[in-house]
Amino acid sequence: MRTLALLPLLLLAMSAHAQNAAPNWLESTLYGSGKMNTVVIVVAVIILGIGAWMFAMDRRIKRMEERIKK
């Protein structure tokens, strides 16, 4: 209960600190890499998608090859 009562104080201290300097996570993510990870994920999604299509195409052709063999 006592720790809960301290929570608003802690939050106040944190907000006061936030005004003085950029928070650490901002420095290490946004200001450091500028959301570059979003671009990396987007490119990965596209490559995985085209890759999945290639596998489907591969299977389709394999089915035909097996039919020709028979």
Add this chain to the structure above:
Amino acid sequence: MKHWWWKVLAVGLLLLASIAALRIPLAPALVHVTPDRIAPGTAVLEVTGYNTHFTEPGVMQAWLENDGGKWCARAMEVIDDTHLRITSLPVPAGLHEDLSDLVLFSGTDGLLRMPQALWTEGTATAPVTEMADCVPANTRSGIFFVFPNRSILYETIRNLHFHVPMWFAMIVLMGISVVFSVMTLSTNSLAHDRSAEMAAKVGLVFCALGLLTGAVWARGTWGAFWTNDVKLNGAAVTALIYLAYLVLRGSVQDGYKRARLAAVYNIFAFVLLVLFLFVIPRLNAVDSLHPGNGGNSAFSDLDMDDRLRAIFYPACAGWILLGVWMFNLRVRAARLADQLDR
């Protein structure tokens, strides 16, 4: 080289556009200033830059702008390439607007403006004397080819060259599909019907990629994978319409009947695609977060948009050609399978 030159072109365009889209640097910009409020007197500000080169030698000036008036910083100290401290910025009493711009000029990075960066106390309407003795007359920089650096977007502006071409490729493939559908109706040819089906199927692959990449981009900029936005819902409905096209095809046994029915449906589907992706999101009554819709500016309204375009158009051409290539492969595979059936 006769028949496959366009496939080489597709690979070349994709290679060049993708490397450029990932490697061209973002323009230097100011991303953070602390504290974010100033009062009459002397202010001390810590400025964070992105892709800036504060440590490189050359002129460096900073000033405050409020309602057209400029007030120069008297002293600055550089911490590193992306951090500097303005140790003495005179703030006069009686500035007109509540929000002041912070502007920094360096010979390397050029003019870096942080609009409405500082909440300004002690405003009044009385005239104040300007002290703009440091503002350089020539504000050219050494930066040559960069992508625009926009807050919220930052590096994700590169997704323009990946996410948007997916939709361009999808629309071209659906266009090919509807052309084959019209040809099916006029010739009653099952081969044309097969082409229409395959174009729609490859189009749906690009539609799925467009939806997924859009969701990732939305998470990084708007904060959610999906928002209840007209453009997003329109895209989802378009995907469902084309899935229904495939369901319709699967539900009719007779080949000629299926060809005619699917062709008629496909024409309606394409009209709905145009409506849901281009007409409804652009209506004035509609609000949309998505760029280029609902009174929202597209990327073409940005500074230096020609630099984005120089990469964006080759990327679109490359992805469209790849889509046509995938369509070509599927048609040939389906033709072979039909010959095996006979």
